[in-house]
């Protein structure tokens with residue numbers, strides 16, 4: 001093979017790739033996408049918000065159409081006014097990039113419900129300087145309300161709209177709700193934005209008066225998210241601040257403009273991923289009402305009696321599954337999750353009664369099922385004898401194989417033996433009354449772990 005042949009081959013491959021590339025681009029062009037912007041593009045065109053809408057339905061789940069009022073009259077559209085409409089509103093875009101999760105959320109919604117999914121693309125207005133973006137959000141809401149008015153003229157009912165707002169998008173949705181005097185069907189806020197909103201008037205932020213039903217998931221309320229309840233029900237995952245599997249770095253604020261941006265907002269984006277997982281319906285994510293996380297972890301809240309026994313769940317079920325009326329407002333709900341889909345875990349209440357101690361002591365508790373283990377370190381004071389704590393275990397109570405207690409205080413000083421009158425485990429919230437698993441008269445000696453194997457089978461019904 002001489003060099004001319006090589007060149008010809010290279011040339012052919014090059015031309016072929018161009019043609020193939022062209023065809024692919026043409027294919028993509030038929031499907032609409034969110035826009036993105038760069039710092040330069042943004043500086044040149046800052047005056048306009050350039051809001052556009054994308055429509056996805058079960059007939060075009062993978063190929064969005066651009067949508068506006070004309071779409072309804074001009075040509076056959078997959079929009080169906082007799083179906084419910086889900087409106088996705090993204091939040092702040094620090095780098096001007098388009099949100100990557102929109103299609104996955106739309107698909108999860110469409111798998112769960114035959115609906116129109118409208119995506120509000122306001123990437124231009126949502127990018128770069130956060131304070132300017134906050135100035136834009138009401139204008140975006142105003143533009144959305146114009147579209148909603150037009151859709152109403154085509155037969156859509158206000159209560160058939162369900163807004164799903166992520167971060168700042170939750171407050172955009174809230175302001176649309178304000179403009180319709182709370183008559184919109186539902187707003188779901190996924191870690192509603194905190195900075196510049198926590199102290200805001202309810203007029204300016206998402207609150208329960210914005211829709212017939214408002215639910216919110218909180219996952220980063222100490223940083224990008226809001227720490228106060230903003231809905232009828234507010235799910236605080238793992239206390240609402242730090243999520244399992246996310247780095248706990250206080251460097252977050254410094255790194256926000258760096259390439260690890262995606263990593264840094266791990267806590268904040270967890271609300272979205274848990275919500276998508278709940279839409280998939282693989283396992284229930286139920287919240288337990290409690291006044292604060294500390295009380296929840298201390299086993300003070302283990303039932304849903306205020307909801308007549310049915311715990312509200314994350315997802316699409318009507319009013320989060322709440323059957324009582326009137327629906328309470330700003331009800332804080334707590335649940336623990338794992339670090340990856342489907343995020344569900346089982347809440348186990350551990351109750352210990354310790355014999356009076358001379359000095360404070362420390363014990364490590366481990367629950368085991370096969371090679372799955374859950375640990376918790378507990379400190380016992382001389383003044384208290386009954387302790388309750390909540391643990392998250394990957395399986396239900398009846399599948400726990402063993403419990404181990406280890407006397408760990410001796411690392412600091414000579415900690416003597418600890419005697420427990422009883423060690424009990426129970427699962428909650430329980431659908432039916434179950435007896436707790438108890439072991440009585442337990443002596444945990446220094447340097448010698450105590451363990452107990454449970455011999456049990458799960459009722460099958």
Ligand SMILES: *[C@@H]1O[C@H](CO)[C@@H](O)[C@H](O)[C@H]1NC(C)=O
Pocket residue numbers: 033034035036037038
């Ligand atoms: C987004 O930006 C990238 C890189 O600047 C560009 O290649 C792409 O075409 C843009 N997409 C849209 C939808 O504007």
Ligand SMILES: *[C@@H]1O[C@H](CO)[C@@H](O)[C@H](O)[C@H]1NC(C)=O
Pocket residue numbers: 080081082083
């Ligand atoms: C619109 O949706 C309704 C309710 O799901 C259905 O009965 C009807 O056939 C749909 N219309 C079209 C044109 O698909």
Ligand SMILES: *[C@@H]1O[C@H](CO)[C@@H](O)[C@H](O)[C@H]1NC(C)=O
Pocket residue numbers: 108273276277280341342
């Ligand atoms: C939901 O289910 C789909 C299809 O089974 C899967 O591709 C997707 O990863 C799931 N998403 C989550 C968040 O569990």
Ligand SMILES: CC(=O)N[C@H]1CO[C@H](CO)[C@@H](O)[C@@H]1O
Pocket residue numbers: 032033034035050052
């Ligand atoms: C406002 C704006 O730039 N809109 C553009 C968004 O991207 C689509 C292609 O996906 C263009 O057609 C729009 O002009």
